[in-house]
Amino acid sequence: MTTKSPAAVLSEIAESLKKREREFVGAPTEPEPTLLRFPKRVVTGRVLENVLKQFVELLGADLGAIDRRLDALEARPTMKYVGVHQRGTTYQPGECVTSAGSLWIASRVTTGQPGEPESGFTLAVKRGKDGRDGKDGA
Numbered sequence: 043m044t045t046k047s048p049a050a051v052l053s054e055i056a057e058s059l060k061k062r063e064r065e066f067v068g069a070p071t072e073p074e075p076t077l078l079r080f081p082k083r084v085v086t087g088r089v090l091e092n093v094l095k096q097f098v099e100l101l102g103a104d105l106g107a108i109d110r111r112l113d114a115l116e117a118r119p120t121m122k123y124v125g126v127h128q129r130g131t132t133y134q135p136g137e138c139v140t141s142a143g144s145l146w147i148a149s150r151v152t153t154g155q156p157g158e159p160e161s162g163f164t165l166a167v168k169r170g171k172d173g174r175d176g177k178d179g180a
Contacts, residue, residue: 127156143169
């Protein structure tokens, strides 16, 4: 048995409802809240309730996986530029600093100096070469 995605199930339900709507003969003058009449078909509130329960279970299982993925993504550090590196300052994972013309990203909580071994910083953008002087030294 293959499991369909919530989007596929919703699409099928929507198509089915559109088809039934086209087939619809007409509602009784005083419709009952749990009864819909279609040509040669009667759909009770209980049938609709069962369909909706199955859909909610399917959607709920998928939403659980989506929620876990979202939580994991939100827990990841984001890049945030915090300026020129200052000795003795504590940097959090994802914080970016400039030092000696290069951009560094903290890979863990650190007070280290970018460029030193085991500093806790990763080089993101290396300083480029100085350009040539312009006309008349400008």
